[in-house]
Amino acid sequence: MASRREVAELAGVSEATVSRVLNGVGPIREETRRRVLEASERLGYVPSALARSFARSKSGNLGVVLPYVPKAHLFSAYFFSEMLSGIGSKARDNGLDLLVMFRTPGEVMNYTDLFRRQKIDACIILGARHDHDELAAIQQLDREGHPFCVMNQHFAGESFSEVDADHIEGSRLAVRHLTDQGYRSIAFLNGPDSYSNSQERMEGVRLGLQQAGMELDPSLLLEGNYSRRSGIEAAAIIAERLHEIDAVFAANDRMAIGVMHGLRERGVRVEDFPAFVGYDDSDAAEMAVPALSSVRVPFFEMGEIAVSKLMHPAGALQSPRTLLPTELIVRASSSRNVM
Amino acid sequence: MASRREVAELAGVSEATVSRVLNGVGPIREETRRRVLEASERLGYVPSALARSFARSKSGNLGVVLPYVPKAHLFSAYFFSEMLSGIGSKARDNGLDLLVMFRTPGEVMNYTDLFRRQKIDACIILGARHDHDELAAIQQLDREGHPFCVMNQHFAGESFSEVDADHIEGSRLAVRHLTDQGYRSIAFLNGPDSYSNSQERMEGVRLGLQQAGMELDPSLLLEGNYSRRSGIEAAAIIAERLHEIDAVFAANDRMAIGVMHGLRERGVRVEDFPAFVGYDDSDAAEMAVPALSSVRVPFFEMGEIAVSKLMHPAGALQSPRTLLPTELIVRASSSRNVM
DNA sequence: TTGTAGGCGTTATCAG
DNA sequence: CTGATAACGCCTACAA
Numbered sequence: 001m002a003s004r005r006e007v008a009e010l011a012g013v014s015e016a017t018v019s020r021v022l023n024g025v026g027p028i029r030e031e032t033r034r035r036v037l038e039a040s041e042r043l044g045y046v047p048s049a050l051a052r053s054f055a056r057s058k059s060g061n062l063g064v065v066l067p068y069v070p071k072a073h074l075f076s077a078y079f080f081s082e083m084l085s086g087i088g089s090k091a092r093d094n095g096l097d098l099l100v101m102f103r104t105p106g107e108v109m110n111y112t113d114l115f116r117r118q119k120i121d122a123c124i125i126l127g128a129r130h131d132h133d134e135l136a137a138i139q140q141l142d143r144e145g146h147p148f149c150v151m152n153q154h155f156a157g158e159s160f161s162e163v164d165a166d167h168i169e170g171s172r173l174a175v176r177h178l179t180d181q182g183y184r185s186i187a188f189l190n191g192p193d194s195y196s197n198s199q200e201r202m203e204g205v206r207l208g209l210q211q212a213g214m215e216l217d218p219s220l221l222l223e224g225n226y227s228r229r230s231g232i233e234a235a236a237i238i239a240e241r242l243h244e245i246d247a248v249f250a251a252n253d254r255m256a257i258g259v260m261h262g263l264r265e266r267g268v269r270v271e272d273f274p275a276f277v278g279y280d281d282s283d284a285a286e287m288a289v290p291a292l293s294s295v296r297v298p299f300f301e302m303g304e305i306a307v308s309k310l311m312h313p314a315g316a317l318q319s320p321r322t323l324l325p326t327e328l329i330v331r332a333s334s335s336r337n338v339m
Numbered sequence: 340m341a342s343r344r345e346v347a348e349l350a351g352v353s354e355a356t357v358s359r360v361l362n363g364v365g366p367i368r369e370e371t372r373r374r375v376l377e378a379s380e381r382l383g384y385v386p387s388a389l390a391r392s393f394a395r396s397k398s399g400n401l402g403v404v405l406p407y408v409p410k411a412h413l414f415s416a417y418f419f420s421e422m423l424s425g426i427g428s429k430a431r432d433n434g435l436d437l438l439v440m441f442r443t444p445g446e447v448m449n450y451t452d453l454f455r456r457q458k459i460d461a462c463i464i465l466g467a468r469h470d471h472d473e474l475a476a477i478q479q480l481d482r483e484g485h486p487f488c489v490m491n492q493h494f495a496g497e498s499f500s501e502v503d504a505d506h507i508e509g510s511r512l513a514v515r516h517l518t519d520q521g522y523r524s525i526a527f528l529n530g531p532d533s534y535s536n537s538q539e540r541m542e543g544v545r546l547g548l549q550q551a552g553m554e555l556d557p558s559l560l561l562e563g564n565y566s567r568r569s570g571i572e573a574a575a576i577i578a579e580r581l582h583e584i585d586a587v588f589a590a591n592d593r594m595a596i597g598v599m600h601g602l603r604e605r606g607v608r609v610e611d612f613p614a615f616v617g618y619d620d621s622d623a624a625e626m627a628v629p630a631l632s633s634v635r636v637p638f639f640e641m642g643e644i645a646v647s648k649l650m651h652p653a654g655a656l657q658s659p660r661t662l663l664p665t666e667l668i669v670r671a672s673s674s675r676n677v678m
Numbered sequence: 679t680t681g682t683a684g685g686c687g688t689t690a691t692c693a694g
Numbered sequence: 695c696t697g698a699t700a701a702c703g704c705c706t707a708c709a710a
Contacts, residue, residue, distance in 0.1 A: 050457035051703035077420035118389035289628040390687035
């Protein structure tokens, strides 16, 4: 492997000049530039990103923290891979590499150390939840002034840089869609409260019902953990009250599909299914039978935006929290005519 | 941020000693060790991974190349995320960080440059296919002696380090399962030939049929591209010949589910469905209606093993290609009694 | 426009 | 057992 020194020799210039040419900095005589490029080309010289990083004290890496998911399929891989793709796409545009890390079950992630160790220059946090340790870790990040961005989770009372989707509106849309069609008894299967997402969905449901002149019936409120299994479990309760429950809104597609399965297992026929609306509009939604109406969340774009925010250091005017719009996708599961 | 020098001063030793203590190398007097640790702790010293990498000429990163998938959902995110989790889990055990890169649609990936630039110390390639450029790029990697491993794709005639699952056996099992139940006219919806996976599945199907004393009927051979949509398209053909076709084996779950949907769209009732077997045993399989029998592939373990192979530099005896077993998971879609 | 030289934070070698 | 002291490969004032 050719070294920079050899290139310098072959081109008859100093190493510094080689650097300048290759980095495109400083004024260079065209003739010199050509010679260096040629020598570099001929020798197949490739500068070490490592040495460069070291000299600049910049790793060139964007850290991405993912939840611990191996085998435990709580969430669909769908939305993390979407976000990751969005992040990756934008990161590449900015010449950053992606350093991905999985959270470990027990231990708390020490985000600041990643910066201190200079493994990463910035960080995007996915799948965070509101617990004490997580919050403390992120607060420290903030305090030390490291550039970071939290995705799909809001920490109330903090002013972290966040990218999220409008889950209140998404849920409101879902509920209004149901009430508009005359459904009156809507079961809401939410996720754990430790995700701001869940709280926002709750809020949206409340709002939607209120607008429809209805009230939230606490007995129709169910809590799962976003897994399909928890949907199946919820089906037990729903099945028993099927004479009154005429619609189900679930906080994600997996749970919605879980409920469908649970009902089926209990012998409920599709014709007797309540209306269903899920959330995320993951690929599972269109694979479901009946095809599942769902609230679409622009995960890919959220990923892109997170990187953008990191790159363009928040103008003072820019809100630390960016909210992207959600959209209701209606499919057979919730449309009386289509079914 | 405390520097190593400050730690050395506080501990009353040289910087070299600080290093030794922190890296656990060389003999150290217990008393010295204690003092250094204490000083380091007190000052909150964190060594720079960047500087260390530079000094050692080791990035400490394991590169993972992923296919370009944003938005184009050809494959399920499922199996990449499984493999990635497996890789991540094992990488952590070995103190490696994951540097993930997405392939770009047009351009060919220059793997060797990643090594030359010292961004990565080793590399795992996912979603490769057998085309000229890809092969050339990997051959170069091999020629230059960089540690790498290809997952889920076999390059015949080469002796690359590979981790794969036994797709011949998996497909054979699927077919035998069908023939054992008396199905005689089995449509096989395969993926593109440029994936060795597809070729192996074909081989397995051939083998299975042969063992059952049957012959491959070329008119029952369909080709999709692993997307759900291509399954829907295949359904058009299958629907027309439903009087003879009594079973469908698809090269992945998405296509199998696509076929189900296609048939449904054409008014075929579930009771009249042919038997179905998919492949991958992704989470979509159990979400399907009817639940889809499928060939399980140990993606997570494959990821772990790929890392292991990279870490324990192939003993001369070790086969460059590791093949993990596949397993048939039978669900309602292919069991006459259950349906 | 180009060369010189110091510095970046560790590791590793070699004396002591 | 511990302390100096060269690398490591590149960037960047500063000087010329």
